Amino acid sequence: MATSKKDIASNLEGFTHRRFEDGEKDWASWGDQIFVGDETHKCPTYVHKTPPCQGSCPSGEDIRGWLNIVRGIEKPTGEMDWKEYAFRRSTDANPFPSTMGRVCPAPCQDGCNRNEVDDYVGINAVEQFIGDNALESGYTFEASNTDSGKKVAIIGGGPAGLSAAYQLRRMGHAATIFDNHTELGGMMRYGIPGYRMPRDVLDGEINRIINMGVEVKTNTKVGTDISMEQLEKDFDAVLFALGAQSGRGLPIDGFDESENCISGVAFLEAFNDGRLKAVSGRVVVVGGGDTSIDVASVARRLGHIKDASEKDRPENVVLGHTAHDVVDIANMEGANVTLISRQPVENMNAAQHEIEDATREGIQIQGSLTPVSVVRDESGRATALRVAKLDYSSGKPEVIEGSEFDLEADLIVSAIGQSGTFEGMDDIANERGLIDADKHFQIPNKPGFFACGDIVRPHLLTTVIGQGSITAETIDHFFKNEALKNRPKVDVHKFNLMDKLKEVGNTPGVFKAIEDERAIDAGLRGTDGEGKSVGGFAVHNYEDRAANEIIAHEELFLGHFAKEDRKKRSEHVPTAEEVLGHFQERMDGLPEEDVVTEAKRCMSCGMCFECDNCVIYCPQDAVLRTPKDESTMGRYVYTDYTRCIGCHICADVCPTGYIKMGLGEH
Structure with missing residues (x-):
């Protein structure tokens, strides 16, 4: 189907069709710009950089790499299919793709350059598919x-x-x-x-x-x-x-002395061990991170038994004094759960979607509150948590005088840190x-x-x-008694062109300089007019800056990318009325077709994804596809510098920022 001018204008809304380092948006003279283009001393070079998704990933996964495998840009060699190939690339850095696809808060998605166009690429969803397929297919690791x-x-x-x-x-x-x-x-x-x-x-x-x-x-x-x-x-x-x-207790009067004040770590371990099957009626959780959300969500699901016996009190189970028998759900009621944070709710450390899910489940979340003390009865049990309101107007938290009030509690859980x-x-x-x-x-x-x-x-x-x-x-x-070198500035598992050339059987030969002008005359230090290295020694004008630079969205041609809705996984988040006893998995994985579609939304920042823009738009036919027998990921095109006039059109229309007008700079 042909694309209308209206559709093109809609896709380009907010983007200039060319990029100018000096920030200008208008041409002074179309004629001057076209006809003096051959006077520039610069020609294109191919520069590999790290995308922000990868730079944001604490595991340093080659995210762009396995997304390009899923979409079919980078292909495996031999008989391995793309699903296993993507799995192998993913697990070079992280051997838990199925796990991380479900529970990682995904800083990679926060950093995704696609956010500048419409919405981030669903990296977690694709990773879950890679991991789930690996388990179903029985892929193994080799020592x-x-x-x-x-x-x-x-x-x-x-x-x-x-x-x-x-x-x-x-x-x-x-x-x-x-x-x-x-x-x-x-x-x-x-x-x-x-x-x-x-x-x-x-x-x-x-x-x-x-x-x-x-x-x-x-x-x-x-x-x-x-x-x-x-x-x-x-x-x-x-x-x-x-x-x-070991979870940290609240550093306030009465917490350590009250038996029904416990840590979030101990609470979750007792639940995941299968020992804890019910809580008290009113639970107050103090935190703000993902652990505190998990504590509150578990408490809502467990519910409480009205008029529970001493042995069934949750603190006795958590502390290992007793264990719950199998509890009849019919005798349970929903627990009243409140989560408080010193930070305002919008600034809590927990992932935003986890906060939204917790609210849907009926958890009351209150921010800008600080614990003051534990209110105890005559027996020493906690009956309430005294809190005070915080004011952030000065840029730092300050207690509002006279703002103290009590939150009634049968169980107080501290999820503020660990040791x-x-x-x-x-x-x-x-x-x-x-x-x-x-x-x-x-x-x-x-x-x-x-x-x-x-x-x-x-x-x-x-x-x-x-x-x-x-x-x-x-x-x-x-x-090996080897000295340790400084870690790379961008410390990630990254695409290595030399490894890729070795994988496909195109490893460049070892070049030894010959003290003879005839060697230079023969072009042994460069490439021929067809992009092949003379003598098989050179990699054609490729520079790897991935260990030092992360490519920002300003370096991309964002107007190339049409706006596309993200393929979202369906989630089964129970309502407040449904949450009691709801322990089914919340996340459904995407089907294969949607996974491939979602991977195609990746903009392959800092690496060629074979769109052909540079080949199509070059007015001198100077940018050409690398011959098939030498072509591979990262080596799809080359420039014939005998034809190049330095007009920089190829760099302007490169969506991924892979082409730079750098050759000729001193």
């Missing part, structure tokens, strides 16, 4: 064929420890995970409810790592069941990835109940000791997974 003979003890089987174990096995190092729980998973299992993170999915992704030859010792607490001295004797390196398993548990390992902790580590995740002054994950700084799952990958690299350098 290195080479055994280094080195052994690493990993304390903690959560996302950081599992990520490190995965990368270490790929490097050929042995890994043994010690965990004090019955099952591995850490906060993925014991901190996230099953309706957000289905356990069969989590188990599948964990087992895929374990099956690489990772030894596992569960129900084993380092420091008590096995000593640190024994670990040092038996292993070549020790990695602390034990997570922050580690160090019984038998006391000398390793800092004053904050965490572990100090340098930027390479080495523990200072303790050679062979490393730490990563929440025990260094509590953060997102994707953050600690990325830390596990970096720590594995550091351990590998330690074993």
Whole structure:
């Protein structure tokens, strides 16, 4: 179907059809601009940069890479299909695509340049499809064929420890995970409810790592069941990835003294263990992050038993004094749940869609409140949380005098932060109940000791997974007695053209300079008129800046992209009337057709996606497609500089910002 002028004008609304670095929008003279174009000294060069989705991803996934595979731009070699190829590219950085596609708050989507056109690319939705298909298809991970003979003890089987174990096995190092729980998973299992993170999915992704030859010792607490001295004797390196398993209480009068004041971490672990099946009638949660939302949502789903016995009080279950029997839902009522935050609601750390879902479920959310004290009865139990209102008009929170009031409560849950548990390992902790580590995740002054994950700084799952990958690299350098270099400015798993050329059998030859002018005359340092490297030595005028630069939307030609609605996953978020006992998974994955369509919305920022604009619009026929036998991702077009007049049209019409007028600059 032909595109009308009206449609084109609509697509270009808000965008200029050419880009000017000096900010001008009007041509001084069309004739001058056209006919003096051949006087410029600049010609196009091809510059690879990191897209903001990738730069925003704490795991450093090659997001643009696997989206281009899903859409069919980058194709696998051999008999591998695109689904497995996308899975392999995705899991180079993060071995949990199915998990992260469901629960990651997706900073990549916040940073997506597509937001400047219409709406972000549904990266999470595509990642979930990649992960779910991998589980259904039975894809496995392979350990290195080479055994280094080195052994690493990993304390903690959560996302950081599992990520490190995965990368270490790929490097050929042995890994043994010690965990004090019955099952591995850490906060993925014991901190996230099953309706957000289905356990069969989590188990599948964990087992895929374990099956690489990772030894596992569960129900084993380092420091008590096995000593640190024994670990040092038996292993070549020790990695602390034990997570922050102790929740912080509220630093106010009466909290520590009241038995019905507990931490959010303990609350969620008791629920995910299957011990906690009901709460008290009025629950007040203090926090503002995703953990506090999970606590409140679980409390709403559990409901409460009216006139519960002493043993059924939730604090007794959470603290391990007792356990709930199977509770008859018919005897339960919805719990009254209030979540308060020191931040205004719009500035809470929790993801916006999680806040909206919690509100729909009947949770009362109040911002700009600070806890003052716990109100207790004669027996010492908390009956209310006294709070005060905060004023942010000065730019910082200030308590409004005389604004105190009480929130009645049968259970008060603190979800304001976490720390580690160090019984038998006391000398390793800092004053904050965490572990100090340098930027390479080495523990200072303790050679062979490393730490990563929440025990260094509590953060997102994707953050600690990325830390596990970096720590594995550091351990590998330690074993090889190699000096550690500075991490890249943009520290991500990125597309590597040389690796791609090797994959497709087009690796450039090794060039050795010949002290003979005839070598230069023969063009051995350049390319011929058809874009082929003379002698097979050179990569045609390609520059990789991906380790140093993130490409901003100002460098793109946004007018190229038509506005398209994002393909959204359907969610089953219960209403306040439906939430009691609602533990079904909330998120439906996209069908394959919608996944491919959504991947095509990716603008491939900083990398050619083979749109042919530069070939079509070049007035000199100087931009040509690379011959098929040498063409591959990142090497689709070349410039014949004997024809190029430096008019910069190719750079102007390049949607992805891949073409720069840089050749000839000094």
